[in-house]
Amino acid sequence: MIERTLVLLKPDAVARGLVGEIIGRFEKVGLKIVAARMLMADEELINQHYPTSRKEFIVTMGEKTLENNARLGVNTKEVLGTEDPHEIGLMIQRYNVEFLQSGPVWALVLSGPSAIAVVRKLRGATLPADAAPGTINGDFSFDSSYFANSKQRSIYNLVHASGNAEEATLEIGLWFNPEEIHDYQTVHQRLMAG
Numbered sequence: 001m002i003e004r005t006l007v008l009l010k011p012d013a014v015a016r017g018l019v020g021e022i023i024g025r026f027e028k029v030g031l032k033i034v035a036a037r038m039l040m041a042d043e044e045l046i047n048q049h050y051p052t053s054r055k056e057f058i059v060t061m062g063e064k065t066l067e068n069n070a071r072l073g074v075n076t077k078e079v080l081g082t083e084d085p086h087e088i089g090l091m092i093q094r095y096n097v098e099f100l101q102s103g104p105v106w107a108l109v110l111s112g113p114s115a116i117a118v119v120r121k122l123r124g125a126t127l128p129a130d131a132a133p134g135t136i137n138g139d140f141s142f143d144s145s146y147f148a149n150s151k152q153r154s155i156y157n158l159v160h161a162s163g164n165a166e167e168a169t170l171e172i173g174l175w176f177n178p179e180e181i182h183d184y185q186t187v188h189q190r191l192m193a194g
Contacts (some may be wrong), residue, residue: 001114001137002111002113002115003111004111005110005111005119005168006062006160006162007109008105008107009107010157010159012157013142013159014106014152015103021140025122026119026122026166029115029122031108031118032110032111032112033108033109033111034181034183035107035108036107038107039104039105039107040105041100043097043102045151045174045175048174049171049175050096050097052093057089058089059086059089062084065080065088065145065149068127069146069149070106072144072145074146092154093137095153096154096184099153099156105123109172112188113192119162122135123136123158124137125137126155127144129144136158136159140158141157141158143155144155158169
């Protein structure tokens with residue numbers, strides 16, 4: 001099944017000169033870039049991308065932080081001042097908004113068979129410490145949730161990738177107008193069809 005997914009190369013990927021390397025990994029596996037642009041994202045767009053109104057999304061971010069801190073033996077209340085998953089999720093949402101506004105972002109729409117799962121596999125785990133060698137986060141990122149939270153900032157993990165088809169559709173619609181998304185045939189498609 002051919003899917004489309006949104007990928008954001010975050011300000012840390014741009015500042016570190018990794019845009020070409022990261023895009024190359026997606027293209028080498030056969031994914032097709034059907035939309036791309038570099039921009040300074042405004043607060044309104046980022047708040048739509050990371051909406052505070054999606055309580056489940058916010059609470060999940062908070063719960064993941066609590067789990068990571070427990071695994072590391074970190075006292076969450078001491079570091080963040082609370083153990084409430086919703087409050088923690090709102091903090092992380094704010095950190096993410098601030099981070100995506102801190103520099104230019106490359107927004108991409110990638111297309112291909114199982115594109116959502118393939119992109120997430122290539123990116124690796126969201127937490128760089130959990131990312132396998134050979135993945136983007138495993139090879140190029142070393143940040144940790146504890147260090148990021150103690151500095152009251154987002155985790156520097158280079159790439160955002162849509163988590164599922166519903167999320168991809170929503171996110172693509174936020175970052176691109178339909179006329180900015182193109183279709184064409186790649187060599188990979190011709191070989192697979194042959």
